[in-house]
Amino acid sequence: MPKREKSSALHTVPPIALRRRITDHVMTGVAVLTVILVLVPLFAIFAYLVYRGLGSINWAFLTQTPKPVGEAGGGMANAIVGSAFILGLASVLGVPLGVGAGIYLAEFGRNRFGDVIRFTADVLNGVPSIVIGIVAYSIVVLYQKHFSALAGGVALAIMMIPTITRTTEEMLLLVPQALREAAYGLGIPRWRTTLSITLRTATSGVITGIMLAFARVAGETAPLLFTAFGNQFWNLRADQPTAALPLQIFSYAISPYDEWHRQAWAGALVLIVLIVTAVAAVRYVVRRGTFGAA
Amino acid sequence: MANAARPRPDMLAPQPVESTKVNDVSSDGKRAARLFGVSSEAGDQVFKFAMLLCGLAVLATLGLIVYELVLRSGPSWHAFGFKFFAARDWDPVNEKFGALPFVYGTLVSSLLALIIAVPLSIGVAVFTTEMCPPVLRGPLSFFVELLAAIPSVVYGLWAIFVLVPILSNYVEPFLSRTLGWTGLFVGPPYGISMLAAGIILAIMIVPIISSIAREVLMVVPQHQREAALALGATRWEMIRVGVLRNARAGIMGGIILGLGRALGETMAVTMVIGNRPEIAKSLFAPGYTMASVLANEFSEATGDLNLAALIEIGLALFLVTIVVNALARFLVWTVTRGQPSRSNA
Numbered sequence: 001m002p003k004r005e006k007s008s009a010l011h012t013v014p015p016i017a018l019r020r021r022i023t024d025h026v027m028t029g030v031a032v033l034t035v036i037l038v039l040v041p042l043f044a045i046f047a048y049l050v051y052r053g054l055g056s057i058n059w060a061f062l063t064q065t066p067k068p069v070g071e072a073g074g075g076m077a078n079a080i081v082g083s084a085f086i087l088g089l090a091s092v093l094g095v096p097l098g099v100g101a102g103i104y105l106a107e108f109g110r111n112r113f114g115d116v117i118r119f120t121a122d123v124l125n126g127v128p129s130i131v132i133g134i135v136a137y138s139i140v141v142l143y144q145k146h147f148s149a150l151a152g153g154v155a156l157a158i159m160m161i162p163t164i165t166r167t168t169e170e171m172l173l174l175v176p177q178a179l180r181e182a183a184y185g186l187g188i189p190r191w192r193t194t195l196s197i198t199l200r201t202a203t204s205g206v207i208t209g210i211m212l213a214f215a216r217v218a219g220e221t222a223p224l225l226f227t228a229f230g231n232q233f234w235n236l237r238a239d240q241p242t243a244a245l246p247l248q249i250f251s252y253a254i255s256p257y258d259e260w261h262r263q264a265w266a267g268a269l270v271l272i273v274l275i276v277t278a279v280a281a282v283r284y285v286v287r288r289g290t291f292g293a294a
Numbered sequence: 295m296a297n298a299a300r301p302r303p304d305m306l307a308p309q310p311v312e313s314t315k316v317n318d319v320s321s322d323g324k325r326a327a328r329l330f331g332v333s334s335e336a337g338d339q340v341f342k343f344a345m346l347l348c349g350l351a352v353l354a355t356l357g358l359i360v361y362e363l364v365l366r367s368g369p370s371w372h373a374f375g376f377k378f379f380a381a382r383d384w385d386p387v388n389e390k391f392g393a394l395p396f397v398y399g400t401l402v403s404s405l406l407a408l409i410i411a412v413p414l415s416i417g418v419a420v421f422t423t424e425m426c427p428p429v430l431r432g433p434l435s436f437f438v439e440l441l442a443a444i445p446s447v448v449y450g451l452w453a454i455f456v457l458v459p460i461l462s463n464y465v466e467p468f469l470s471r472t473l474g475w476t477g478l479f480v481g482p483p484y485g486i487s488m489l490a491a492g493i494i495l496a497i498m499i500v501p502i503i504s505s506i507a508r509e510v511l512m513v514v515p516q517h518q519r520e521a522a523l524a525l526g527a528t529r530w531e532m533i534r535v536g537v538l539r540n541a542r543a544g545i546m547g548g549i550i551l552g553l554g555r556a557l558g559e560t561m562a563v564t565m566v567i568g569n570r571p572e573i574a575k576s577l578f579a580p581g582y583t584m585a586s587v588l589a590n591e592f593s594e595a596t597g598d599l600n601l602a603a604l605i606e607i608g609l610a611l612f613l614v615t616i617v618v619n620a621l622a623r624f625l626v627w628t629v630t631r632g633q634p635s636r637s638n639a
Contacts, residue, residue, distance in 0.1 A: 016528055024528035031425055034417025035434065038504075041497045042441050045452045052455075100348025108342055109349065117349045120356050126551075126619035127359065127612060128558025130585045134592070134608045138362045147593075158355055165352060191341030219445020222560035222585070226593040246447045246561075253451045254565060261455070268448045275443075 053269025056262040062270075066232050066248075072259060076267050078234045079243040080274075082149070085236060086228055086244055087218060089153025094160035095210055099199075101161070102168025102206070107194055109169075118166075125162040132158050133223035141227060149235070149242035152228030156220060160213040167209025171202040204286040211279045218275045221246035245271045363609040370602035378606060384571045384587075386596050391603035393610070395571040399488070399581035400611075403563060404556040406492025406577070411500050412549055416538075418500070419507035419545075424533050435508065442501035450565030453494040458485035458566055461493075466578055481578040484568075489577040491567040495559055499552035506548030510541045510629050547625030554618040558611060560585040584611045 060075050067074030101121070105114050136155035141147055175198050183193040199206070221244075224230075229241040230251065236242075245267055252264035370378065374391065381392025422434050462485030469479040514537050522536035538545070568580020569590055584607045595601040 016526065020528050020531065024530040027530040027533075028425060031417045031421040034414045035421050038414050038418050038441075038500050039437060042437060044456065045444065045448070048452060048456055049448065097348050097351050100345050101352050104345035104349035108345060114349075117352055121352050122623060123616055123619060124352065124356055124359075126554050126558075126615055128560070128585060128615055130558065130560045130588050131359070131363070131608045131612045131615075134588065134605055135359045135362050137592070138366050138605075139358065158359075161352060161355065190338045192337070194341070215443060219447065221445070221447040222589055225589055229593065246445060249451060250447050250561060250565070253447070253454055264451055268445075268451055271445060272448065275445075 049265065049269055049272065052262075052265035056266035057269065061263065061266050065234060069257060074263075076243075076245065076248050076263065076270070078231065079245045079248040079267070080270065082228070082231065082235065082243040083218070083245040083271075083274075086149050086152045086156065086224070086242060087214065089149060089238065090156035090160060090217060091210075091214065093153060094157035094213070095164060097157075098161045098164025098210075098213070099168050099206060101165040103172065103194060103199065105165065105169040106172035107190075107198070118169075121162040121165045124158070125166075128222075129155075129159060129220055130222040130225075133225060133227055136223060136227045144239060146239075147227060147229035147241040148239045149228055150238040152224045152242065152244065153238070155223035155227050156217040159217045159220065159223065160210075163213035163216060164209055167212065168202075168206050171205030171209065172198055174205065175201045204283075207282060207286050211282050215275050215279050218278070219246055219271060221250050225250075245274075359612065363605060363612060367602050367606035367609050369599055370606040373599060374603075378603070379610070382573065386591075386600045389597065389599050391599070393584070393603075393607050395573050396582055396584040396587050396607060397610075398573050399491075399567065399583040400557055400585070402577075403488055403491040403495060403567065403581065403583055404553055406488070407495035407499055407556045408549065408553060410493060410496035411503055411552060414496070415500050415503035415548070415552070416507055416545065418504040419511055420533055420538070422504075423508055423511040424529070424537065435505070438501050438504055441497065442505075446498070446559065446561040447565075449494055449498055450562035453490060453562060453566045457494060458490055461485040461487070461490055470578070477575055478577050481574075481576045483578060484580075486566055486568045486580060487578045488567060488574075488581040491563045491581070491583070492577070494562045494566055495556045498559060498562065499556050502555055503548045503552040506551060506626060507541070507545045510544030510548065510626065511537055513544075513629065514540045541629060543625050544629030547622045547627075547629070550618055550622035550625065554615050554622060557618065558585055558615050560589050564589045584608075 060073050061077075062075060062080070063077050064073065064075040065078045066076070101117065105118060108114070109117060132155050136151045136158070140151035140154050144151070179197055179201060180193055183197045184190070188197075224244050224247050228244050228247065230247040231241045231243040233243075249264045249267040249271065252260040252267065255261070370391065374381070378391065379393050379397060381390075382394050383390050383392050384395065385391070418434075418438060422431055426434060462483045466479070466483030466485065466487075466489070470481075470483065473479045518536040518540055519532055522532040527535060563583055564586040567583060567586060569582050569586055570580040571582045571587070572579065574581070588604055588608055588611075592601075592604050595604055
């Protein structure tokens with residue numbers, strides 16, 4: 001658009017000096033170059049991940065627990081289930097709190113106190129994940145006296161809350177005020193309006209926010225290092241150390257064994273595929289539900 | 295989720311019926327009380343209180359983080375004071391702890407990441423907002439944001455098996471031949487190094503900086519561009535004078551947000567930086583960062599003082615990232631929030 005305006009103007013003003021035109025072309029080239037430089041690692045990572053991962057995934061990887069060093073085979077089944085378990089705990093703790101705080105900010109928090117909570121959520125969002133791991137360690141592990149899935153769940157829940165809070169607030173504010181007023185006019189109490197009208201209208205947006213938070217913590221390794229800790233065996237007790245996919249990928253990646261490196265790649269591919277499918281599945285269901293009702 | 299969406303028609307259906315009755319009765323409060331079983335005032339109070347508790351939980355979480363970090367780092371603070379951050383030895387066996395190598399490693403790796411990532415991110419943002427054909431704009435932002443969705447540990451995995459070999463076989467020998475005289479690129483090219491940490495961090499923070507920069511560039515008023523073009527500026531001069539200059543503060547905010555992320559990044563850095571608590575001028579030498587030492591040593595800390603020293607590093611990291619993030623949010627806010635009022639005027 002801007003270019004066309006320029007060329008028509010050129011008929012009346014003197015032609016642009018050669019040096020300036022060259023600079024213009026060079027800078028355009030530089031911008032294109034930066035895009036290429038950024039996209040190359042992205043494609044390199046995905047290509048290599050798919051290449052190494054697909055070559056290493058097999059049925060045993062998905063169904064067996066790790067084998068001792070030196071034995072071929074084995075898999076990460078316990079870590080896959082463990083990750084789901086820890087993420088489930090984190091969601092049970094984090095989602096209601098996050099959504100509740102979002103409702104508070106949107107419906108009651110248009111004041112100074114609401115701003116304080118908003119700012120706190122933003123600050124919380126920027127706290128390094130490893131520091132959150134320390135805190136989960138000192139409030140859960142130190143009291144339980146051992147590492148546990150619960151501690152991992154608490155750490156991940158703390159990371160989920162700010163994202164869920166802010167997106168829930170944003171989504172609720174998008175719901176037209178007239179809808180709330182219509183409900184009040186029908187004599188529906190405010191709490192029922194918020195839950196059944198406002199929140200229900202914003203459902204798909206709120207769930208998108210939850211999935212965003214979920215996807216963000218699903219690959220987190222640092223806060224699990226000294227909370228869930230990892231485990232070579234099956235565990236589905238909240239008070240016991242539990243294997244998690246990112247932890248297993250980390251410990252296999254820095255090991256000196258080729259067999260384990262192979263499994264780390266397979267684990268990374270499974271992790272990304274699981275995150276993407278979980279997010280896509282929920283969004284699909286939510287979107288279909290919305291269209292069905294509309 | 296299907297259940298959550300399904301009931302909606304049922305929820306909406308009864309309303310018209312209900313509303314006609316309300317009109318007949320014309321005593322909303324009593325009617326509502328009978329419908330919902332509680333008086334609406336009491337229900338509202340309980341609901342507001344419950345939501346307030348959730349909001350307070352956000353405050354309490356931050357409070358708890360500060361409280362636990364300060365409380366549990368106490369022993370180390372009492373033993374070393376400010377000298378903790380100036381001392382170089384890290385010797386858990388003899389209970390001597392100094393955090394300087396970690397602070398140094400965190401700062402150098404993050405700065406290196408910024409030096410690489412900032413020009414790239416601004417280039418990408420300028421290209422997507424000012425130069426790119428509209429067809430490409432969506433996919434391009436999508437791909438760049440896809441970089442942000444990759445877990446840190448997967449970046450680390452890729453860095454170990456792809457980036458580090460490339461560095462040690464091609465990049466580091468080349469750098470030491472051409473720029474060895476600076477003293478920054480000397481020593482054996484093992485690949486596992488401060489340089490590798492800086493590069494992987496740069497790849498990780500590009501999506502953050504470029505998405506903020508894009509947002510900020512998009513709120514620069516169109517008439518700034520038109521004014522520059524009307525004065526006979528070329529497209530680049532228009533971008534430089536009309537766009538980038540107006541967006542300076544916001545772009546700076548994006549850069550600082552990227553810095554905050556780089557300072558606290560743990561896994562990918564831990565996997566390639568070498569984890570040796572030394573201060574070396576050469577970027578080919580291994581280093582150690584604050585986040586990495588926590589990742590490696592926290593679960594096997596040998597004594598109370600060791601644990602307290604590690605938590606004090608965590609506290610320092612926490613404080614630095616809070617200051618950095620607050621500054622970034624303020625700068626982004628001055629541009630994006632200040633804009634509508636100016637364009638209305």
